[in-house]
Amino acid sequence: MTALAGRTALVTGGSRGIGRAIARRLGRDGARVAVHYGSNEAAAKETVAAIEAAGGAAFAVHAELGVPGDAETLWAAFDARADGLDILVNNAGILGEQAEIQDVNAATFDRVLAVNTRAPFLVTQHALRRLRDGGRIVNISSVLTHGPAMPRSISYAMSKGALDVLTRMLAKQLGPRAITVNTVAPGVVDTDMHEGRLVGAALTWLESLSPMKRLGTPEDIADAVAFLASPDGRFVTGQWFDVSGGTLL
Known part of the structure; x- marks a missing residue:
């Protein structure tokens, strides 16, 4: 497919899991993809290689998110390899501490918000002067912002809820430039973020949340992003797209 031929995309957290699937799908659709990574250079190189092996174009950019100067570092790396942007996917995030509010550690809470909320805000802020008219912004949120099925994920859900607000605000602001801004909200997706948790009775319960009786896959999310980017x-x-297999029904 060549729906995105001639366009440049940046996927934060693009080296693994959902981000890797998104990067590969956008690459397959013809975009040149900047694959951002925070620490796993080898995984980023593997993603770039996979995109290139499929006939696409990609390059890796490194920046640790959630620290001072993170957005500036990321965009400096991007600018060294590309001239302008058409698609921004704010995907990078961390699950953080799994605890109810009375047991949440303040430092851990701050870290989750720094990576999941502050970083995409600043990355997007810096993106706007690079984003061409007619561009796309897609924020990866969570169905937990609309349904409290997992009280132990309160920090994560709060951090993602802010992205939902960012989507609506920016959609209004950037509409005159024909830039669309949308949220894709997965349920539980089978990635290494949940490593060690998706077993036994816990797995059975999580699968039961969807009428389809399965977990999401990274490709399920990537295909929804690809539509919005196309x-x-x-x-x-x-808009807020529930891509959870009907978890909130």
């Missing part, structure tokens, strides 16, 4: 998504903006 010309077919040109008149969809400010």
Whole structure:
């Protein structure tokens, strides 16, 4: 497919899991993909190699998120390899401490918000002067912002809820430039973020949350992002897409 031919995309957290699937799908659709990574250079190189092996174009950019100067570092690395942006996918995030509010550690809470909320805000702020008219912004949130099925994920859900607000605000602001801004909200997706948790009775319960009786896959999320990034998504903006297999039904 060549729906995104001639366009440049940046996927934060693009080296593994959902981010890798998104990067590979956008690359397959013709975009040149900047694969951001925070610490795992080998995984980023593997993702770039996979995109190139499939006939696409990609390059890796490194920046630790959630620290002072993170957005500036990321965009300096991007600018060294690309001239302008068409698609920004704010995917990078951490699960953080799994605890109910009375047991949440303040330092851990701050870290989750720094990576999941502050970083995408600043990355997007710096992206706007690079993002061409007609561009796309897709924020990866969570169905937990609309349904408290897992009280022990309160810090994570709060951090992602802010992205939902960012989506609506930016959609209004950037509409005159024909830039669409949308949220994709996965349920539980089978990635290494949940390593060690998706077993036994816990796995059975998580699968039961969806009428389809399975967990999501990274590709399920990537395909939804691809639609929003494509010309077919040109008149969809400010929306919250539940891509959880019906978890909230």
